Amino acid sequence: MLRHLLQLTWKRKSRNLMLSLEILLAFAIVFGIAAFGLRFWQLYREPIGFDGTDAWSAAMQFSDVPADAISPDTYDLLRRSLLELPEVRAVGFATHSPYTLSTWTTSFKSPQTGARVDTDTIEVSDDVAAALGVHLVAGRWFDATDEGRSELPAVLNRRMAAALFPGRPALGQRFTSAEDGPPRTYRVVGLVDAFRNKGPFMTPTNFVIARFAPHTSQSRVRTILLKVAPGTPRAFEAKLNQRLKAVRNDWSYEIAPLASMRASLLKEQLVPLAVVAVIAAFMLVMVAFGLFGVLWQNTTHRIPEIGLRRALGASAASIYRQIVFEQLLLCSLAIAAALVLLVQLPLTGALGETLNWQVFAGAVLLSMAVIYLLSLACSLYPGWRASRLAPAAALHYE
Template sequence: MLRHLLKLIWKRKSRNMMLSLEILLAFLVVFAIAALGLRYWQLYQLPTGHGWKTQWSVNIRAAQELPNDPAIFDNIKRSLLEMPEVASVAFSSFGTYEMSRWTSEYAKPDGSHVLTLDGMGVSDDYFATMDMQIAQGRFFSKMDDHADAAPVVINRRLADQWFPGKDPIGQLYVEQTRSKKDGQRYRVVGVVEQFRSHGEYMDPVYFMLSRWIPGVGKAAAHSIMLKLKPGTPRTFETRLNARLKQIRNDWNYVITTQADARASMLKTQTIPLVILAVIAAFLLVMVAFGLFGVLWQNTTQRIPEIGLRRALGADAGDIYRQIIAEQCLLSTGAMLIALALLVQLPLTGVFGEALNWPVFFGAAALSAGLIYLLSLLCSLYPGWRAARLSPTQALHYE
């Protein structure tokens, strides 16, 4: 039966070529959407490495460059801790669930293994404020004052890349400068399993959390991170802003709950997926209309052939199954060609981890299932119409 169906498809190859091309393109589009959606789901399952439920952020916006004055930041911390709703206060270069990003190149002390790292400067209280857990070593603190190298906490991804099979604690690396000399030296004091500042849909990157000390260096911390006591109402924002204005009235403060920042970030990150899904849905509707029309036309042109099969003893069910089986075989051929092209992507690593093997196989299965469903739905009515023809009507059809 299969051999017979393949012969029928091959004899009408000129008619089926455009139909196969249409199915192939539809499969590629659906595959892209499915792969993106699965990658989003895969990323969402990974921990971000920081809390958000009771955390608030305050972004400082000054008319002039923010000074790194230890007296100012000490005053901010003491004043905010006096508020009964505030459990902890910390400072950072930028907040989590923001589009801000800071990257630079670093290498081992001998200049080898150069990597681009994402980084963030944070104060000693940042880890407790953000409910972070240490996986190895410790978080930096005052005991690192006057150390021979800047203490840093890195994520597991970076530790495994730079120090495979070794204890990363105590290891040194340096910042790459244009002159390749006198770069800042860093010593690893702790490792966290994960840290993704952009939230659930951020791709894992090499991340380092360096120690920021008020008054040390020119760079000031632009974000105040707060951990509030559970049950703190949203109306606390008014009192918080008033307290900050008492400290520095010439600065503006953008106060955001991390829950709101997270929701906004998730919404922003899913916009491309939603847009592509709408485009794909529109394309599939067009493909369905085209597929239905072509199948109807092909069935009409094959009425004498169908009548001959009925006259030779084939019943209505046989005709029905033949029409559907031919369309499924045609779809299978188109999808196999598409998969032969797509499999090159994970093999060559063009998209890196974004298209890993679990995502590839999952997207291929989902896409194939949708295309088969579309083919089945579009062939049901033409097949039913062909199956209703009596042998006498079909053989006398012109």
């Protein structure tokens, strides 16, 4: 039967060409949406490297004051003042807060090859690990014993450790900065599995966490990270702002719980996916109408053929199966052509990690299921209509 269906499909190749192209386009659309959604789901399930439960962020805003003009004692005064609040458990400082789109990109030199390795970087104080709940997989976090050392302590994620020290354990290794100015030497004191400060949908990157010490660091950070008691209400924001104003009344502060910052960022990042999904759904509906119309027209043109088959003894069920199987065969050929084109994306790495093989395989399976169901649904009524034709009426059709 398959050979017979292939012969019929080939003989009507000119008529089936536009239908095949329509199915191919629909498959590509569904594949794109499925790959986009699966990549989001894949990223969401990966670890981000910190907990963030019961953590708050307070961004210090002082546009008219240079960052390097902040006195080192100001940080100590802020920390001691905030720890006096009964709700506060830990206070740390960082260049930027998690769940924002802030990025600090820099380069370091590999000690083995001398090659530059680009990476995202953040500077944090010793108490940030307690404030955020950072998950170390090896080594230790920064502490007071690192003060005054010629080699600056650093915590790397696994990806950065593999890039700087391929095939070697990273703990205790040294690397240098590759930016303009005098080179600085760093020593790896700890490792994290990942650190994705932009949230669950951030693409994994190289990441270096450097130590910030107010009295020795060249930079000046502008974000306060706090660990508060469980169940602290949102009304704590006013109390926190009042305490910060008591230390520096000439600054303003943008205060928010990390939980609300995470929710806002996820909502913002999911908007493009929702918009694309709505557009894709509308296009699939249009494709379904097109497929149904073409199948209806093709069935009408084949009424004499169907009548002849019925007169020769073909059952209504066999006519029904023929119409449905022909459509599924045509759908399979269009999908095969689409796969030949789409498989080039992961093979060439054109989209990098965004379209890895897991995402590609999942998107292919989902797209095939959707297109086959769509084709089947569009062929059921034309097939039923053709099977209900009486042989005499079909043979007299003009």
